[in-house]
Amino acid sequence: MHPETHHFSERSKRAAQDKDLQDALEGLATGFVARRKDAIADCAHFEALRNQGRDIRTRTCADLERHLLSFEAKAEQAGSRIHWAETGDDACAIVEKICRDAEAQSIVKGKSMVSEEIGLNAHLEASGYAVVETDLGEYLLQLRGETPSHIIAPAIHLSEHQARATFLKSHDTLNPKRDLGTPETIVGEARALMRDKFLNADVGITGANFLIAETGSAVVVTNEGNGDLSATLPKVHIIVTSLDKVVPTLGETSILLQLLARSATGQAMTAYTTLFTGPRHSTDLDGPDACHIIIVDNGRSDILASDAAEVLNCIRCGACLNHCPIYTTVGGHSYGWVYPGPIGAALNPALLDLASTRDLPDASTLCGRCEEVCPVKIPLPKLLRQWRAKDYARRQTSRKKLAIMAWAWMAKRPTLYALWASVIARALKSRHGAHHTVPLAKGWTTHRDFPASEGQTFQAQWRRAKKKARPS
Amino acid sequence: MKKAPPHVEHHPPHVGLYVTCLVDIMRPSVAFATIKILEAAGCRVSVPDTQTCCGQPAFNSGDLKSARALASTVFNTFEHFDYVVAPSGSCAAMLKVHLPTLFSDSEDKARATRFADRVFELTAFLVHLTGRAQLENAYVGRVAYHDGCSGKRELGLGEGPRQLLQTIDGLELVEIADADACCGFGGTFSVTYPEISNAMVSKKCNALTDAAPDILTGSELGCLMNIAGKLRRSGSPIACRHIAELLAGDTSMPAIGSAKEDR
Numbered sequence: 086m087h088p089e090t091h092h093f094s095e096r097s098k099r100a101a102q103d104k105d106l107q108d109a110l111e112g113l114a115t116g117f118v119a120r121r122k123d124a125i126a127d128c129a130h131f132e133a134l135r136n137q138g139r140d141i142r143t144r145t146c147a148d149l150e151r152h153l154l155s156f157e158a159k160a161e162q163a164g165s166r167i168h169w170a171e172t173g174d175d176a177c178a179i180v181e182k183i184c185r186d187a188e189a190q191s192i193v194k195g196k197s198m199v200s201e202e203i204g205l206n207a208h209l210e211a212s213g214y215a216v217v218e219t220d221l222g223e224y225l226l227q228l229r230g231e232t233p234s235h236i237i238a239p240a241i242h243l244s245e246h247q248a249r250a251t252f253l254k255s256h257d258t259l260n261p262k263r264d265l266g267t268p269e270t271i272v273g274e275a276r277a278l279m280r281d282k283f284l285n286a287d288v289g290i291t292g293a294n295f296l297i298a299e300t301g302s303a304v305v306v307t308n309e310g311n312g313d314l315s316a317t318l319p320k321v322h323i324i325v326t327s328l329d330k331v332v333p334t335l336g337e338t339s340i341l342l343q344l345l346a347r348s349a350t351g352q353a354m355t356a357y358t359t360l361f362t363g364p365r366h367s368t369d370l371d372g373p374d375a376c377h378i379i380i381v382d383n384g385r386s387d388i389l390a391s392d393a394a395e396v397l398n399c400i401r402c403g404a405c406l407n408h409c410p411i412y413t414t415v416g417g418h419s420y421g422w423v424y425p426g427p428i429g430a431a432l433n434p435a436l437l438d439l440a441s442t443r444d445l446p447d448a449s450t451l452c453g454r455c456e457e458v459c460p461v462k463i464p465l466p467k468l469l470r471q472w473r474a475k476d477y478a479r480r481q482t483s484r485k486k487l488a489i490m491a492w493a494w495m496a497k498r499p500t501l502y503a504l505w506a507s508v509i510a511r512a513l514k515s516r517h518g519a520h521h522t523v524p525l526a527k528g529w530t531t532h533r534d535f536p537a538s539e540g541q542t543f544q545a546q547w548r549r550a551k552k553k554a555r556p557s
Numbered sequence: 558m559k560k561a562p563p564h565v566e567h568h569p570p571h572v573g574l575y576v577t578c579l580v581d582i583m584r585p586s587v588a589f590a591t592i593k594i595l596e597a598a599g600c601r602v603s604v605p606d607t608q609t610c611c612g613q614p615a616f617n618s619g620d621l622k623s624a625r626a627l628a629s630t631v632f633n634t635f636e637h638f639d640y641v642v643a644p645s646g647s648c649a650a651m652l653k654v655h656l657p658t659l660f661s662d663s664e665d666k667a668r669a670t671r672f673a674d675r676v677f678e679l680t681a682f683l684v685h686l687t688g689r690a691q692l693e694n695a696y697v698g699r700v701a702y703h704d705g706c707s708g709k710r711e712l713g714l715g716e717g718p719r720q721l722l723q724t725i726d727g728l729e730l731v732e733i734a735d736a737d738a739c740c741g742f743g744g745t746f747s748v749t750y751p752e753i754s755n756a757m758v759s760k761k762c763n764a765l766t767d768a769a770p771d772i773l774t775g776s777e778l779g780c781l782m783n784i785a786g787k788l789r790r791s792g793s794p795i796a797c798r799h800i801a802e803l804l805a806g807d808t809s810m811p812a813i814g815s816a817k818e819d820r
Contacts, residue, residue: 094750101752114735410739414756448750450743450757451617453710470617477619485745489615493623496610497630503606510582518816519789528751533758533786536583536814543576543585547604 086201086232088437089421093444097415109242110413117238117407120351121458128347138344139462141337142398146389152298152331153380159301163363165376173203176381180205180290180323181212183377187321189214189287195305195312196220197292198236198401199381200325201423202436205290216290217282219311221275228255234417236424237349237403242416245271279311289315289373293326293361294401295341296378299334302360303378306345310357322364322373327381329389329397341400344460348402388435396431396468398461405455405465411448420445427455431468439476446472506542514540572600573638575652575676577645578610579778580799584813587778590805591644591679597691598683605634611643613651614744621659628656632672641676644801646708646776649678654711678708679801680776684717694806697727698771702800703761703784704737705777718776718800725803733768735760742783758787765795772812774800785814 100106125131145152157167170176184192192214200206206227209216218227222240226233228251233239240248249265252274265271291312293303303324305312316322332338346352365372388397406412406426417425422442424432430445446469455465480486495502513520515537523535572595580587588604595602612627631652635641643649653676657669677685700722708714722730741747741757748754761784765773773788773795775781785797796812 097750098752101756107756410741410757410760411753414753448746448753450706450739450741450746452706452739452743454706454737454739457710470619473617473619474621475619477621485618485749486620489618489620489623492610493612493615493620493627496612496623496627499607499609499630502609506578506582513583516816518811519786519814526748528748528754529786531751532755532790533783534789534814536782536785536789537816538583539585539810541585543581543588544604544606546585547588548606 086204086207086423088433088441090433090437090442090445092421093419093448096421097411097419097448100415100419105244106242106416107414109244110416113241113407113413117350117403121348121404121407122351124347124351124353127353128343131347134340134344135460135462137340138400138460139398141332141340142400142461143395145331145333145337146329146394146397149328149331149389152333153328155298155333156296156301156331159298160296160303160363160378161301163301164366165301165363165378168377168379170379170381170383173381173383176203176325176379176383177205177208179377179379180325181209181214183321183323184209184212184214184288187288187375189321191282191286192216192288192290193219193282193286193315193319194223194289195291195307195315196223196239197290197325198233198423199292199327200290201233202327203325203381203383205325217279217286219279219282219309219315220307221272221309221311224275224279225251228252232418233423234425235403235406236401236426236428242418283314283318286315286319288321288323289317289319290323290325291315293324293330293378294345295338296326296331296380297333297335297338297360298331300360300362302362304338304342304358304360306342306355306358308350308352308356313357313359316359316361317372320374322361322376324361324376324378325381326378327383327385329385329399345400345402348404348458348460384436391435392471393431393435393468395463396428396435398463399428399432400461401428402460404458404460408454408458410450410452410454415448427465427469428463431463431465431472434472434475439472439479443472443476446470446476503542503544507545510538510542510545511540513538569599569601570639572602572640572642572682573635574602574604575611575635575641575643575648576604576608577643577648577778579782580644583782584778584799584810586807586810587644587799587801590799590801590807591642593805593807594679594683594692594801595642598686600640603638608634611648611651613647613655616651616655616659617744625659628659628669631656632668636672639675640682641672642679642682643676644679644776644799645778646678646705646712646714647779649676649681650707650711652676678712678714678776680708680718680721681712681714683721683804692804692806694804695726695728696772696803696806696808699729699731699769700772700774700803701731701733701765701768701770702736703733703740703773703775703777703780705775705780706737706739708776709737714776721804722774722800725806728803731768731770733761733770733773734764736764740780740783742777742779744779747783754783755787758783762787762791762793766793770795772803773797774803776800778813781813785812789814
């Protein structure tokens, strides 16, 4: 996916005023947020789980190479082939070669954010392969030529009406007068069409939520079962994932799974949680003949060695998006790349570059809800501030930088500061109680009044009051 | 590490009032109310006149050098008090939570941590003093409390502010939906991303309209100015006042964003 993160400013402005988008995003609060709250209320030890989750992720990332090598050994023992890809392009080339060797015609694909990150679909399509997304949301987006706007609910920005219109337009060999009046009929149509794709596919591509070093398994969680069909029906299963997904043991994976489902969708467990351990074994009734696991770095080793390493603790639940007042106002597409919301704002500058992503860490009130709901307690506001500090140091001048410098310069000079404060206090007085416009504050007063000051600073009034109180 | 001084009954604790820039410039009555509350709680209050800014705008904008320089000024001005109290969650969080993170040198860090131990947001301080405040306050009406983000999540104020409000005679506490959602102020955010900020404050005002309190209160003047400005623009009758005004029982000043003749 080609990054367009530098368009955040104008895109978010438009999105904040897009009524349809606002209505669609409203569903997050009543859906994921409310269900997560209930799920956590039912789980007395959730806070303890969060601490364990954070510790597991921190410990594992601190010793990642060892765990990855253990995973590689176990997975190969189970019959999987491990491929290491340093860059996204390397990973795409490996997938393409596997497809060519398998003489693949058609490919089905489960939802994978890493595959979005490396632009896998575009690469395979350019090489002449037909790739079908099998997650309902992803499939809709594929038909519409759009990208995901949420890491677990990719089509959250679309309404039911838009989904219906897309199917009527794209499935043009079906009876145009058919009934698509309910979500069930829309899903039914997708299911029927998808069945053929699964049965005829030569290669199935999925992501992985976790890689278990102890067993060599890749864990895939879905609620639609499309991941399982993509993985087991075609003769070749390709898992595209990144190196931060490794977890040392099965037991630790179970803790992360408990956190993931509750934080993501408010479920105690997703409908399908599958551990894929190698291709079809001799005693298995079905399964692929070959299982390839492509482990993508794409800059993560560098992040691991940096002061932003904690961002790699993320288990991609999307809770920080659902609870972010900015994300739920502007939607995922405003962020301009694969990972939106607070985690995107903290991760994208590291995966891409700060110059083209600098607006993202800035687009936050640092309200802290993201950190409050993060299942592995990633200090997202701290990471956003870190990027701001790096950006501040990097930039020569900007209007904001000059304003901050001027403010700080004055704040270090109490006498001058008091004088300035008095001037401002006097200027902002109004007998109407508030101002309809204030010079240099158009951004504020376009939308709201600016409350008036009392006219004199507290310090000035206090000084006078004390003078008066002193007996003369 | 030197502990914060114990609370000695016979010697009233000496409190340095951290006025905060916004209160100093925009709404001095909040500082007067704060002093009244603190004195009623048996504290001796001083207001250093050389205080300026806690450095929060610089810190949040990534200007760590200025934030550090301002921190030193704060230490020099306030270090000798038993306590430092601010009528603002975000300024208190800057002094209490963030200043210690600014220093890597162990001596500076220790100094910042020692200082942080004495810093309190006003309502947290009143809870800390448990029951010492002898206040004559009464307010007959419906009041909603907006949890400022810094107070709620950086300082962990919890139910303290609401419990204090409930001690006020005649006050009926009402809850607004999503009370701890950010109001969209966020300092420079409100002018850097005005459309997003407006969408956020609009959601807040809709929730307020549904709950229909007479007064919205909170511990953060920035949030209150943001919400009051939006309420006023949309013609809402809901008044906004800082929690110190209600606790001190002094609502003689027109509400935030209102003129005298309004009420």
